[in-house]
Every structure is written in C-alpha cells, then in structure tokens.
Amino acid sequence: MDISFQQVGYSYAVGTPFEKRALYDVNGSIASGSYTAIIGHTGSGKSTLLLHLNGLLKPTDGVVRVGDVNITSHTKSKELKTIRKQVGIVFQFPEHQLFEETVEKDIMFGPMNFGVPAEEARTRAHELIKLLGLPEDVAKKSPFDLSGGQMRRVAIAGVLAFQPSILILDEPTAGLDPRGRKEIMELFYTLHKEQNLTTILVTHSMEDAAQYADNILVMHEGRSVLSGTPEEVFSNADKLSEYRLGLPRTVAFQRDIEKLFGKSIGRLALTEDQLAIAVSQALKEEGER
Amino acid sequence: MLEKMIFGRYVPGNSFVHKLDPRSKLLFVFLFIIAVFLANNTITYALLLAFTVLVILIARIRFYFLFNGLKPILFLVVFTLLMHFIFTKEGALLFEWKFIKIYEEGIRQGIYISIRFLVLVLMTTVLTLTTSPISITDGMETLLNPFKKLKLPVHELALMMSISLRFIPTLMDETDKILKAQLARGSDLTSGTIKQRIHAVVPLLVPLFVSAFKRAEDLAIAMEVRGYRGGEGRTRYRQLAWKNRDTFVIFLFAFLVAVLFWLRGGN
Ligand SMILES: Nc1ncnc2c1ncn2[C@@H]1O[C@H](COP(=O)(O)OP(=O)(O)OP(=O)(O)O)[C@@H](O)[C@H]1O
Ligand SMILES: [Mg+2]
DSSP, X not given: OOEEEEEEEEEESTTSTTOEXXXXXXXXXXXXXXXXXXXXXXXXXXXXXXXXXXXXXXXXXXXXXXXXXXXXXXXXXXXXXHHHHHEEEEOXXXXXXXXXXXXXXXXXXXXXXXXXXXXXXXXXXXXXXXXXXXXXXXXXXXXXXXXXXXXXXXXXXXXXXXXXSEEEEESTTTXXXXXXXHXXXXXXXXXXXXXTOEEEEEXXXXXXXXXXXXXXXXXXXXXXXXEEOHHHHHTOHHHHHHTTOOOOHHHHHHHXXXXXXXXXXXXXXXXXHHHHHHHHHHHHHHHHO | OXXXXXXXXXXXXOSHHHHSOHHHHHHHHHHHHHHGGGOOSHHHHHHHHHHHXXXXXXTTOXXXXXXXXXXXXXXXXXXXXXXXXXXXXXXXXXXXXXXXXXXXXXXXXXXXXXXXXXXXXXXXHHHHHHSOHHHHHHHHHHHHGGGGGGTOOHHHHHHHHHHHHHHHHHHHHHHHHHHHHHHHTTOOSSSSOHHHHHHHHHHHHHHHHHHHHHHHHHHHHXXXXXXXXXXXXXXXXXXXXXXXXXXXXXXXXXXXXXXXXXXXXXX
C-alpha cells in the first residue's frame, strides 16, 4: 500500500490556550514495500506524523492517503478500523501498553481484536516469542515480571502479531543495550524483506537510517524539508547541520579520510563494510603512486 | 484526544483573578462552596450563576474553552438534570408520554441542583486555571497553619495536594498515549455493548495504574535522595503577599452572602 501526504498540517489542542501547531504543509510519499527512515531533531513532529498513518490523529489540513483510503479532518473514526489492521505501530516505549496477565495473552490482544481466532493467535504468539529471542517459558509469565528489554520485545511481538502490511517503528530501540538494538533492528529488516512490508522507521540514529533505509525523510520544525535516498540526504552535510542533524559515523569518518588524502574516495560509505572497502581501495591507490 | 480536558490544569495569565493572592482565592472558593447552599429560590440561583459567569469573565477564560474542557462533567450535570426530571414526582403534572411523567417540581429541583453543581465545578476550575499548583499549596498550607496546633499534618497534606495537582496533566497525557497504543492494536472503545465497552477499559487502566505506581515510587526515591525530611524547619522561596485587592475579594464575598440572605425565600 502506498502512502502519501499532501499539504498535511496538524495542531494539537485546537481551541484551547495550549494550542500548538506541530505540522505545517508536510508533503511526501512512501512507496509500497519500501523502507523509509524519518529523521529530525527532537520535537520536529516525527511522532505526530506517524500518528496520522492509521488515523489516530486526523490532519487539521490536507490529506493523508494510505492505500486507497483518504484521511482528512472529516474522516469518520469508523472508517479507520480497516486501516488499523493494516498499519502496525510500535510506539516510543511500547512496553507501556502491556496490560494482560500473561505475555501470551498480551500478544494475542491485537490479533483477537482484529478477528483472528484464539487458537491461531496463540500459535502466532508462540512463534513470535521465539522469533524475538525470548525464553520459551515467558509465555505464561506476567509481562510485569520481565526486564525492560524483554518487555520491549513482548510489546513489539504484540504489534507484529496482527501481521500488518505497513510497519511503523517510532524509535523502537531507544533505551536498549547495544546488542539488543542491533538484534531488533536486524529482525525488523529481515521481516521487511521476507514479508515485503512497507516499513517506516523514526530514529535518532543516523547509522540505522543509512544502513537500512531506501529513502529518508527529514523533518524540521514541523515541515518535511528534505527527502531522497540515503546517499542524496547524507551528501548534504551542510543542510543537515542546519536541521541540527549529524552524519552517520561511517560518512563522517570517510569525510575525515578524504580531508587527510585531499581527495574523494568514491561513493558515500553507508555501512562499515562499504567504508572498509572504500578506505582499503584508497590506501591501495595511494601505495601504487 | 484527552488534551482538551482542563479540570485541574493551570493556564498562566495576568487577569485580576490571576493576580490575587492564593489565600484570598482559596478562602473565597471555600466559603463560596458553603454559600451556594444558601440559595433556595429562582432569584438566588440566578444570582449565583450570574456571579460565576462574572468571575469567569474577569479571569478572561474563554467560555468555549471551558465548555470543551469540562464536557465530561457537563455530561454529569445533564444526567442529574434528567434524573430529576424523571424521578421527582411532586407538584403539577406538566407532561406525560407513556410511562414518563414530568412534574413541575422535578424541573425546578433538577435545574436548581444542576446550577449548584455547575457553579461549584466552575468556581473550582477557575481557581485551578488561574492559580499555579505551587501557589495553591502554599496558600493552603498557610491557611491551615493554625491547625498544626491540633497535630494536623498540614505540611504533608499540602504536599500531597500539590503532588496530586502536579500529576493530573501528566496522567492525562499518559492516558492519551496508552489509549493511542491500544487503539492501534485494534481495541475499540466507542462501539459494542456496555459490557464490551467496560472490558475495553481494562487495557487502558492497567498500564495507567502500573505507571502511576512506578512514578510514585520514583518520586519518593528522588525526594528521599535529595534529603527531603518533611515540614519541620523548612523555609520557603516564594513569599505570599496580601494586597488590597485580596481584602476587596473578602468584602465582595461578604456582600454576596448578604444579598443571598436578603433574596432567599424564607422557610
Ligand atoms: N499531546 C500533545 N499535545 C500538545 N503538543 C504536543 C503533543 N504531542 C506533541 N506535541 C508537540 O508537537 C511537536 C512535535 O512533537 P512530536 O512528538 O511529533 O516530535 P518528535 O519529532 O516525535 O520528537 P522526539 O524525537 O522527541 O520524539 C512538539 O513541539 C511537541 O511539543
Ligand atoms: Mg517522537
């Protein structure tokens, strides 16, 4: 399902003294099956934008199009339940949504709401527990007896369980240990590839954006200010720093090397592997001279 | 979604009401709550309502904002009104349809009680909207100071109050977040039978309680770590200052009570 934003504007708390404009004239489109990263300084409106994708917020102005459903300020909440089934959101700190007596039941909550029979929901829950690397016996435990990282995984399982075709991740690894981060990011990437998901990742990690995304959307003060492939976006270091964003470590390192050698060493290195190849290439050329 | 709820929220401003000393405001609201029960006929209830509207105007609070923010409470008011319409069976019969009979006294009682309720809610809301939680607590603590002699834990009570007030908006925001997360997982609060709807609240309440307890624990630890040891010997940074306008408010109240006594029906 393709997604597009046309002149989307949103204000919180309209008609109160706390009224706050969070989005202005956001435009952009996200192709079905693509992996898009949304980056931006804190408070730039990333989470607000995500909430529009399944109608949890309706735009004050403009249109959000998800598949063939248009969401405008007039869209009725009833029309949105079909979209909610298609769009899974892993919120910032999703462990705050856990409530059931057992982990298994909590994971089954989503699918059951969307009409999946209990037996199948249970099967999925057990598969997901394994997939997310949780110990087998956790199924019958209370989610509140788990560690923070484990709770996070259960919450993620709770979203994956209803098999959305659009998966939205709002800083899914914030506050996890480095190893857990990597595992979870890799897992999302595998799922993205295997199940041909449309994935949207909000992240403060330029490295994750560079490594996984096909496209990057940059938000700044409620506006969509830049978009393109990671190469395009990260070759724009000046603009990015204007939006208070940095470069991925690999690109920053590449820039340092280039300064040292006084010449460009080829394509932008978005992963450590690419960087290693580019640097060794450059060193070899240097040696031959 | 719940961002419009304003009960217990503070909106900074610089109207006459905002500038009043919290002590005079608290005293006024407290006495006003008692005075509301003096009203017993149409003119006294109308006076109360008019006076409240006047206070809202002076505080420069927009009615639309109040109305939106107090919707859930207004719902209760309407509910009370209807209950009286239907269940009070005194006075002349005005209207009859099948088993519904509406009597004159029912309408009168309903309207009176609703006004009473409404005026109380509006006055206290004006208080919290125009006074920061810290001022309210400071004012409360000073006003209750004499009761310390009776071993009333005034400081602790004031602290409890300020913490509650402080966390109302936080809990609202939290509820909003959790609500969104559960809606995204297909939970449905707006359709289905009453029983289904009550069931749908569980996924909202459990995380809310869990986080409230966690917050309470964190706060207790943070206070302990920073050496909080209760009220004994604490000094304060903000000093309250009683001005002429505060004295005026007290006189205004006395005047209001006098007029109420004068206009209320004898019995
Ligand atoms: N419930 C709310 N009520 C009022 N204003 C809000 C609310 N949520 C967010 N905002 C405001 O909207 C703006 C955008 O917030 P948003 O949460 O979308 O930012 P973000 O890009 O996700 O930031 P972060 O990276 O810190 O998560 C901010 O200025 C914020 O203060
Ligand atoms: Mg955010």
